[in-house]
Amino acid sequence: MKEYQSLDLIEQITRNDGSKYFELGNIFLNGRAELAAERNFIKEVRILELNIPRSTAVKTYEKYINDHYEFPDVDFDHWEEWEKPVGKIQDAFQEILRANHIN
Numbered sequence: 001m002k003e004y005q006s007l008d009l010i011e012q013i014t015r016n017d018g019s020k021y022f023e024l025g026n027i028f029l030n031g032r033a034e035l036a037a038e039r040n041f042i043k044e045v046r047i048l049e050l051n052i053p054r055s056t057a058v059k060t061y062e063k064y065i066n067d068h069y070e071f072p073d074v075d076f077d078h079w080e081e082w083e084k085p086v087g088k089i090q091d092a093f094q095e096i097l098r099a100n101h102i103n
Contacts, residue, residue, distance in 0.1 A: 005029065005071055007062045008051055010102055013081075014044040022048070022102060023082065024061060024093075032072045033079075041079035049100045057095040064089050 007024040013033060014020050025033065033045035052058060069082060084090045097103045 002070065004066050005062075007058060007065065008054075009047055010049040010052060010097070010100055012046045012048050013042055014046075015081075016040070016043050018043065021081070022097060024052075024058070024065070024096065029071065032076070035074070036072075036076070036079040048102055052096065052100055055096070055099060057092040057099070060092040061089060061096060064092075 005026060005028065007029075008026050009024070009030065011023050011025050011030060011033060012020055013023055030045065030047060033042065036042045037044055065082060069080065072080070084093050094103075
């Protein structure tokens with residue numbers, strides 16, 4: 001059984017092509033992103049906001065991520081960018097960014 005991950009920070013991830021995107025994470029996932037950068041799966045990760053409020057939008061996005069994605073073990077061999085489907089999930093994600101003055 002996998003462990004439920006609470007998401008409480010916002011990161012900016014730079015892809016290898018130089019383009020950037022925002023993602024929610026936590027300290028565990030940030031560590032995995034740092035490892036992904038060391039392994040050249042992504043170029044860089046930066047934490048933009050720590051301890052974001054546990055709003056309804058955060059809970060909605062967090063549940064979607066936990067229900068649809070596996071979190072990487074230490075021996076992962078690629079970086080998986082999480083999809084944000086149009087509708088409730090994308091709206092929740094955009095609300096999180098707006099509420100935290102990102103974008």
